[in-house]
Amino acid sequence: MNKVTASILLAAAYLAVYFTVASTWPHRLLGVQVDLLPSLMVFTALTLDLPAVFCLAVVGGGFFDAFSFNPLGVSTVSLLVAGYTLHFCRELVVRNQVVTQMICGATATLAIPALSLLLLHAGLFEPARPGNGLSLDTAPALEAGAILPSLAQPAPLVALASLSQGLILVAAGAVLAPLVFALLDRLMRALEHPVAHPSWFRSDREVKHGRYL
Amino acid sequence: MFKRPVYIAIIGALLLVLVAMNLPPRAALRLKMALAGLFLPLFGLGSASQNLGAKARQAVVPRQTLAAQNEQLQQENQVLRLQAQQNAELLKENARLSELLAYTKQHPRQYKLARVIGRDPANWWRSIHIDRGSRDGMKINLTVLTLEGLVGRIAEVGLNRSLVLLVGDPNCRVAALVQQKSETGTQTVDTTGVIVPNSGDIIDNAVVDLTFLSRHSNIVPGQTVYTSGQGGIFPKGIRIGQIMDCREMEYGLYLEARVKLAVDFGRLEEVFVILP
Incomplete structure (x- = not known):
C-alpha cells in the first residue's frame, strides 16, 4: 500500500460514512440505512494488501462508531474479521467477475452488521456513557420507573423483522459492490503509476552490428 | 507470506481495538466526538448547498404565489396575535390563582432550535444527530420535540453536535x-404506562407500544398519549401519539396498546430542545 492508495482508501471510507449518516432517503424508502463500508472492505480485501485491510477497518470502523450509538470499536472488529477472512481467501476469488463482486458484497453487507450485533450481545463492549449526574444507563431506568428495573437493559433493536432488513441490505450490497469496484479501480488506475512490466531484453542475445571479432 | 509491515499493521490494529474496548466511558465519548468532529467540514458543505438550493428554489417562485402566501401569513399572524393576547390574560389569571393556592410556580420553558444533520448508520439503534452541542447549552437527557410531539432525548453531546435517541429506541x-373520563364522567383519570419499542414490527418506527397499563383502564383507539413526567427526564404534557389498538397481556395481568407516534421521524428536519 503506497501513499496514493492509502489516501484514496481513507478518503473513500470518510465519504462512505458521511453518505451513510447524512443521507436519510434510504431509510425513508427502504426502512434501512445502507452502509457503504462493507462493499469498500470487499474491494480492499480483494485488491490491496493486509495493512490496507487493517487500515480501513480501524479508520472506517472508528468513523462509523463515532456516529452511532454503538460502543467504540465494535464496527472495527467486525470489519477486521470480514476483511481478513476475505483477504485470506482472495486467491480463490475471481475478483474481476461482476457476479463474484455481487456475491462478496452481499455476503459482507450481511455478515458485518451480524457480527457487530453478536459482539454487542456478547457484552464485550461496555455501552455505558457518562452523563451529568445521570448516566444513560440509569436514565431509562428512571424513566421507566423504579418498579420496572428489568426494562433498563440497553439492547440493540433486533427482532424477526430484522430478517427483512437483512434481505434489503443483501440486495443493496450486491448492487453497491460492483459500483465500488468500478469506481475505485478507475480512480486507482488514474492516480497510480502504471505497472512496469519486466522487459524481454536479454543482453546475451542482443544482435550486435559492426565487425565480427 | 508475512512481511514486517503486515505484522506492524496487525499488532497496531489489535492494540487500537483493545484500547478502544478498555477506554473509560468519558474518554471513549470524547474520542467518538473528536472523530465525528472530522466530518464538520462535510456537514457544513452539505448544509450550505442545501441553503443554496432552497434560495434558488425561492428565486424562481412566481410573484403571484409569493403575494398569496404573504396575505395568508398576514391573516395567520393576526389570528395568532389575538390568541397570544388571550393567552397572556389566561397566564396572568393562572399566576394569580396559583399564588392564591400557594402552588409551585412553573417557569416558562426555553427552546433551542436545532437542525437534523444525520441518522444513526447502524440499523439497530434509533437515533439522529442534531447540529447543536455543548457550545449551545446542550446537555445529556434534555428533551427534544417538534410542534407535532415528542422526538426523544439527548444521549451524547459534543462541542457542535449531539446524538438524540428517538422514542421507540x-x-x-x-x-x-x-x-x-372516570366511570361517572365527572372526573378525568390518568392511566399511566411505559412507551417501549414495538415488539411486532421494528421496521415501522412510527409505531411503539404503551405497556404496563392498568387492566381496569378503558383504553380505546384514538385517545391521545402524553408524557406523564414521572420518569424525571421528560416534562409532563408533551404529546406522544394516538392509541391504535389495545390488547391484554400475560393472561390479563396488564394491558398493552399500540401507539401511532405524532412525529414522522423519516421527515424530521428541525427540532426543538427544551433547555433546563
Whole structure:
C-alpha cells in the first residue's frame, strides 16, 4: 500500500460514512440505512494488501462508531474479521467477475452488521456513557420507573423483522459492490503509476552490428 | 507470506481495538466526538448547498404565489396575535390563582432550535444527530420535540453536535399517560404506562407500544398519549401519539396498546430542545 492508495482508501471510507449518516432517503424508502463500508472492505480485501485491510477497518470502523450509538470499536472488529477472512481467501476469488463482486458484497453487507450485533450481545463492549449526574444507563431506568428495573437493559433493536432488513441490505450490497469496484479501480488506475512490466531484453542475445571479432 | 509491515499493521490494529474496548466511558465519548468532529467540514458543505438550493428554489417562485402566501401569513399572524393576547390574560389569571393556592410556580420553558444533520448508520439503534452541542447549552437527557410531539432525548453531546435517541429506541423509554373520563364522567383519570419499542414490527418506527397499563383502564383507539413526567427526564404534557389498538397481556395481568407516534421521524428536519 503506497501513499496514493492509502489516501484514496481513507478518503473513500470518510465519504462512505458521511453518505451513510447524512443521507436519510434510504431509510425513508427502504426502512434501512445502507452502509457503504462493507462493499469498500470487499474491494480492499480483494485488491490491496493486509495493512490496507487493517487500515480501513480501524479508520472506517472508528468513523462509523463515532456516529452511532454503538460502543467504540465494535464496527472495527467486525470489519477486521470480514476483511481478513476475505483477504485470506482472495486467491480463490475471481475478483474481476461482476457476479463474484455481487456475491462478496452481499455476503459482507450481511455478515458485518451480524457480527457487530453478536459482539454487542456478547457484552464485550461496555455501552455505558457518562452523563451529568445521570448516566444513560440509569436514565431509562428512571424513566421507566423504579418498579420496572428489568426494562433498563440497553439492547440493540433486533427482532424477526430484522430478517427483512437483512434481505434489503443483501440486495443493496450486491448492487453497491460492483459500483465500488468500478469506481475505485478507475480512480486507482488514474492516480497510480502504471505497472512496469519486466522487459524481454536479454543482453546475451542482443544482435550486435559492426565487425565480427 | 508475512512481511514486517503486515505484522506492524496487525499488532497496531489489535492494540487500537483493545484500547478502544478498555477506554473509560468519558474518554471513549470524547474520542467518538473528536472523530465525528472530522466530518464538520462535510456537514457544513452539505448544509450550505442545501441553503443554496432552497434560495434558488425561492428565486424562481412566481410573484403571484409569493403575494398569496404573504396575505395568508398576514391573516395567520393576526389570528395568532389575538390568541397570544388571550393567552397572556389566561397566564396572568393562572399566576394569580396559583399564588392564591400557594402552588409551585412553573417557569416558562426555553427552546433551542436545532437542525437534523444525520441518522444513526447502524440499523439497530434509533437515533439522529442534531447540529447543536455543548457550545449551545446542550446537555445529556434534555428533551427534544417538534410542534407535532415528542422526538426523544439527548444521549451524547459534543462541542457542535449531539446524538438524540428517538422514542421507540430500546434506550429511550418514556413514562406516558392517557387521560380518560372516570366511570361517572365527572372526573378525568390518568392511566399511566411505559412507551417501549414495538415488539411486532421494528421496521415501522412510527409505531411503539404503551405497556404496563392498568387492566381496569378503558383504553380505546384514538385517545391521545402524553408524557406523564414521572420518569424525571421528560416534562409532563408533551404529546406522544394516538392509541391504535389495545390488547391484554400475560393472561390479563396488564394491558398493552399500540401507539401511532405524532412525529414522522423519516421527515424530521428541525427540532426543538427544551433547555433546563
